[in-house]
Amino acid sequence: MESTAAIQVGLARSFRADNLNVYVYEDRASMGKAAASVIAAEIRQAIQERGRAVVILASAPSQNEFLANLAEAGDIDWSRVTAFHLDEYLGMDDRAPQSFRRFLIDRLVNKVSLREFHGLRGDAVIRRRKLIVMANCCDRILRILLYWASEKTVISRLSIHRFVTSMIRKP
Secondary structure, X not given: OOXXXXXXXXEEEEEEEOOEEEEEEOOHHHHHXXXXXXXXXXXXXXXXXXXXXXXXXXXXHHHHHHHHHHHOXXXXXXXXXXXXXXXXXXXXXXXXXXXXXHHHHHHHHOOOOOOEEEOOOOOOOOOOHHHHHHHHHHHHHHXXXXXXXXXXXXXXXXXXXXXXXXXXXXX
């Protein structure tokens, strides 16, 4: 695992809430660096143990510091990492500045040499809006389950929650 020193920098306090460890940092920069350090270590460990890693990434300005530090993390063989992202605006192509897919392409995908990047296509052409949402969700679930069935996936509980929440919202 990553050095605990990297995780301690900027740590204001930590505590447990039920079964969840909570870490509060002095600022976003410290939090992003610590989170990237932990996830980078998990990715390295997955590659060492299984020869590859699978990650699911969130897209939001709150991820800026995390993604910047993750992209700069050393000793990750990105050619052994497959990345998914969680959600996209309906009808949005990746050229639009609001696109979540564009967000990840700009902040990580173009900075490292991933094995694969599975970005949701908000501009997929299907006649009915519900079908677009269901097709994207079913495709995403199937791909994630296929990877998950063959190995442990590096994933945060928050990402799972965001993914499930985005699937059950009414279009």
